[in-house]
Amino acid sequence: MAKKIKTQEKSEDHMTKAVRSSAQQIWQAGLGAFTDLQQRTRSMEGDKAGHVRETVNTLEQVFEERVTRALESIGVPMRKEIDALTARVDDLTRQVEKLSAAKKAEKAAAKPAAKKAVKKPAAKKAAP
Missing domain, CATH: 1.10.287 (Helix Hairpins)
Incomplete structure (x- = not known):
């Protein structure tokens, strides 16, 4: 296939x-x-x-x-079509970059909270 x-x-x-x-x-x-x-x-x-x-x-x-x-x-794209597709790709690229930046910021904000929850003092063992 x-x-x-x-x-x-x-x-x-x-x-x-x-x-x-x-x-x-x-x-x-x-x-x-x-x-x-x-x-x-x-x-x-x-x-x-x-x-x-x-x-x-x-x-x-x-x-x-x-x-x-x-x-x-015969299906050869014209300059107008190529320009329109290029503009659309640029627009989608900007949207993806915004979403990616927002996701990174969201992860960065959530990371310190997760670290605080993970860091707990270890219990001391009692001496025999």
Whole structure:
């Protein structure tokens, strides 16, 4: 049973890495294409350049939206989700630390009382 779980975890980990790698390659290819278009646009002048810039901006926006949708559809968490989880973990960590400090204080307060109760003078043995 444990072997099956470990194998499944490795498989999921491998799949996650592959998806991230593919997404990164797609993103880099798109950015490369946009960079190339932007460089070509800079060499143009007038109305034609303005139209090309506008088209490039529109294409960039469409590309970003599609990549985001593709990543969401395969379950890759977005920055907002990661930020929300990080904030939640920080909040829970603070709560645990408060509870831990309260428990330590409670133990420290109870310790002296317990020691006093334990320390009783030993009865003297009567001499024969």
